[in-house]
Amino acid sequence: MSQTETAKPQTDKAAFLQRLRAYVGREAGPPFTARDPVNQPMIRHWCDAIGDTNPVYTDPEFAAGSIHKGIVAPPTMMQAWTMRGLMPPPKEPDTLNQMLGILSQAGFTSVVATNCEQEYVRYLRPGDLLTATTIIEDVSEEKQTGLGAGHFVSIPTTFRAHQKGEIVGKMQFRILLFRPAQVAAEQPAAAGPAKPRRPRPVVNQDNAFFWDGVKQKELLIQRCAGCGKLRHPPRPMCPSCQSLEWTAVKASGRGTVYSFVVIHHPPFPPFDYPHVVALVELAEGTRLVANLIDVDPKTVSIGMPVKVDFVAVDEEMILPQFRPAA
Numbered sequence: 001m002s003q004t005e006t007a008k009p010q011t012d013k014a015a016f017l018q019r020l021r022a023y024v025g026r027e028a029g030p031p032f033t034a035r036d037p038v039n040q041p042m043i044r045h046w047c048d049a050i051g052d053t054n055p056v057y058t059d060p061e062f063a064a065g066s067i068h069k070g071i072v073a074p075p076t077m078m079q080a081w082t083m084r085g086l087m088p089p090p091k092e093p094d095t096l097n098q099m100l101g102i103l104s105q106a107g108f109t110s111v112v113a114t115n116c117e118q119e120y121v122r123y124l125r126p127g128d129l130l131t132a133t134t135i136i137e138d139v140s141e142e143k144q145t146g147l148g149a150g151h152f153v154s155i156p157t158t159f160r161a162h163q164k165g166e167i168v169g170k171m172q173f174r175i176l177l178f179r180p181a182q183v184a185a186e187q188p189a190a191a192g193p194a195k196p197r198r199p200r201p202v203v204n205q206d207n208a209f210f211w212d213g214v215k216q217k218e219l220l221i222q223r224c225a226g227c228g229k230l231r232h233p234p235r236p237m238c239p240s241c242q243s244l245e246w247t248a249v250k251a252s253g254r255g256t257v258y259s260f261v262v263i264h265h266p267p268f269p270p271f272d273y274p275h276v277v278a279l280v281e282l283a284e285g286t287r288l289v290a291n292l293i294d295v296d297p298k299t300v301s302i303g304m305p306v307k308v309d310f311v312a313v314d315e316e317m318i319l320p321q322f323r324p325a326a
């Protein structure tokens with residue numbers, strides 16, 4: 001389907017855009033009312049997570065003496081109050097998802113968020129119950145981007161305090177639905193959907209040595225040149241002495257299971273289940289997250305000796321995975 005779309009003349013692109021733009025101006029779905037009003041415990045958790053120590057968010061006495069005359073919520077929490085959480089999705093796709101379905105069927109199967117701008121009208125206070133309304137504001141014509149050809153979809157949200165319908169904030173949000181160039185080239189139009197491949201690691205200048213090592217079937221661990229401590233995953237600075245200098249050591253590949261989980265649900269298509277993910281304590285003394293393979297999940301235990309193997313999980317990706325060691 002994606003290839004035939006690509007080959008169609010410009011007039012078909014115009015017709016396709018017209019089909020998408022029929023959704024412009026409509027609500028993305030029903031307004032979503034927060035499950036809890038603005039409240040102190042959620043504010044405190046947020047401040048803990050962000051590291052925001054401003055007492056106007058958490059100390060009632062201090063807040064009472066401030067310009068706000070009482071506790072207020074950090075403005076950047078606005079969207080958090082109306083996030084869906086892990087509620088089951090609606091049985092029928094909402095309006096936005098109907099439109100995204102049309103894009104997906106035309107091969108624009110990948111999504112990335114490109115813009116988010118928030119505007120705060122007033123501080124939120126404990127007791128405010130928010131309702132979020134999102135509209136489909138705009139769908140761009142097909143654009144060429146670094147990720148592939150795609151359409152930008154603008155879906156701004158307005159936040160209202162439920163008591164009065166008063167607008168307390170707005171958020172502009174834009175996503176790009178794009179046709180992943182690689183997949184379009186690899187999959188013949190007539191073939192059925194192949195099993196999706198595992199997510200690719202994001203390789204950057206800090207961790208490239210690790211992935212280069214994996215290709216050579218070597219498990220390379222970063223070692224601080226300042227204090228000699230090992231660290232993983234790779235990062236630019238030593239957490240112990242703040243040195244930016246480092247070398248890498250080749251690990252023996254032997255270790256023990258420090259902790260593990262066996263994942264049954266939800267199933268993601270690239271993986272086989274049950275899926276054992278272990279935190280392996282390497283003999284060298286640092287830990288690494290990896291799959292445990294060729295093992296009955298019921299027999300995995302903490303302290304179990306394991307040994308690395310370098311496994312081709314698809315035609316181009318090798319991962320370090322562990323097996324029980326004798």
Ligand SMILES: [Zn+2]
Pocket residue numbers: 224225226227228229238239240241242243
């Ligand atoms: Zn160090």
